Amino acid sequence: MVDEVKREDEEVTENLDEEAQIVEEVTEEIEEENEKYELLQESFLRLQADFTNYKRRTEQEKQDYLNLGATKIINDLLPIVDNFERALENKEEGKFYEGVEMIYAQIEGLLERNGVEEIKALNEKFDPNFHHAVLVEEAKDVESDTVIDVLQKGYKLGEKVLRPAMVKVSQ
Numbered sequence: 001m002v003d004e005v006k007r008e009d010e011e012v013t014e015n016l017d018e019e020a021q022i023v024e025e026v027t028e029e030i031e032e033e034n035e036k037y038e039l040l041q042e043s044f045l046r047l048q049a050d051f052t053n054y055k056r057r058t059e060q061e062k063q064d065y066l067n068l069g070a071t072k073i074i075n076d077l078l079p080i081v082d083n084f085e086r087a088l089e090n091k092e093e094g095k096f097y098e099g100v101e102m103i104y105a106q107i108e109g110l111l112e113r114n115g116v117e118e119i120k121a122l123n124e125k126f127d128p129n130f131h132h133a134v135l136v137e138e139a140k141d142v143e144s145d146t147v148i149d150v151l152q153k154g155y156k157l158g159e160k161v162l163r164p165a166m167v168k169v170s171q
Contacts, residue, residue, distance in 0.1 A: 080110065119155060121147045122147055126167070130156070135149075147165075148169065151168065
């Protein structure tokens with residue numbers, strides 16, 4: 001019986017040693033996984049900070065480009081404003097009209113230099129992408145859905161419509 005108890009004690013001791021070894025291995029694995037987690041967490045936080053900085057920087061650059069564009073156009077408009085003032089100061093009828101024509105030509109040039117072009121509408125087939133029909137009228141000798149009058153010019157910048165042409169369309 002004493003031998004049996006000794007054997008049981010030895011088995012229990014062996015089992016405890018095995019369990020202690022297993023616990024130690026699992027503890028080491030947990031510590032390794034915790035280190036990996038901390039590295040991933042640190043990388044994530046760094047990446048998040050980098051993204052936030054990138055987003056802020058690109059927003060600032062976008063705003064700077066918008067301001068630069070607005071400044072360029074305003075600087076191009078200032079001489080036109082000066083010419084308007086000169087035309088208004090000149091009371092001679094012929095010179096006033098001549099001054100306004102010159103100003104109109106300057107404005108057209110400014111729009112053209114900045115890529116703005118007029119949408120062709122008169123006698124064109126009605127296109128809802130470029131035309132806004134405000135009136136429909138029967139017209140002889142004109143094909144249906146044709147623009148017969150332009151009430152307000154439309155403009156586009158490249159392929160983007162800034163303002164559709166306001167038109168009268170044949171029925």
